[in-house]
Amino acid sequence: MLLSDRILFLDGEAIVLDKPAGLPVDPPRDGSLSLENHLDSLRFGFKRWPLAVHRLDRDTSGCLLLARNPKAHGRFTRAFEERAVDKQYLAILDGVPESDGGTIDLPLAKISSAEAGWRMVGDPHGTQRGKAAVSHWEKLATVEGRSLLRFRPETGRTHQLRVHALEGLGFPLVGDPVYGLGNSATRTLLHAERLVVKRDPKPPIIAEAPFPDAFVALGFTEPAGAAPTRG
Template sequence: MSLTFDIGARLLYRDALLLVIDKPPGLPVHPGPRGGETLTDHLDGLRFGLPRRPEAAHRLDRDTSGCLALGRHAKALARLGKLFAGSAVDKTYWAVVEGGPDAESGRIDLPLARRSDDPRSWWMKADPAGDPALTHWRVLGRAGGRTWLELKPVTGRTHQLRVHCAASGWPILGDSIYGSGPRGGSLHLHARTLTIPLYPKREAITVTAPPPLHIADAVARMGG
């Protein structure tokens, strides 16, 4: 990713409170201990006349692409934060996994906890004593020993979809932490749609992001 990339071209939705962008894979949302380029470096390009840049209202992993909601000011961020924390936002992901489930739909109800006590570590594990985590899934296609899944997380735990898929025996393709993907490979996980009930007297806002090339190619082989 280059500091010269056009973040305005990745804008999917805009109103007085909310922006939704199509986050590219490989770009962290927030600065980390190792430094380097992050999405924050580009957010001044989305002020649209406001005195401060927007800020992310939730998290996406560095290697996950797709819909990311931004609050345009402090009050907007507070409202969005409550919606995301309370599971009011409907989130739909696409994933291409190695192998796949036998059934056509189901749920994964598996608590998650940190692998390490190190506060800098985001790696997670399935743990009966961990925080509750629930994911609904549905098969969208199959081919070549891989499966294209729709994933709908009810909770929002760190790395929830990646750990849930791996613990079920079908890790997400390209996952170098929980699967067999090479370091620096392309994670096949995409935040496809957000539905946000931001305004009480209006219909919820639904925004959809097109898949990046590596995921589009994979799902095309499965009829997508």
């Protein structure tokens, strides 16, 4: 697998990569390959390896931003922290919500146990010191009891869309082994469709990742167009 063939955006300070599903961003404990093993091929003439600015789950495919120098990494990191980055995701739900769209405002907290490990849960009343998490969504299509949704998260909490789908809409993402009916042989069907990072006075970073084959295999087709960027 050549990640250099999956570049969506490239200039002197940024790379946006179409991350394949199954590739973790950080080195996993089991010692399997991660993004780090491919960084040398993503230098494109620079001496430094690029650095990931944010994280996508191992199963999640699509737009991943890398910074090509430390100053750019700092600016991009602040943009994510200040919610100045427009992110759009596509997901397939194991069910069909009644409405066509809306907003999920559900804080998230991390819980863990020796038996089950850790996971994120909704914390609507703040009893577990959950952090604010907001996701806008719209239903794009339905096929055989499943639905294709576009999510536009305002925040970037761990497993945010996976938990918001389950607890906010009542259905898990197809293939999710933690919050749904998936297992070690399935993939959580979540795809980072579009990423926009403003860089005044420079032109913004704009990247869109191709519609995944795994979505096509379930009978879904690429949506007609990306949703408009927030002003």
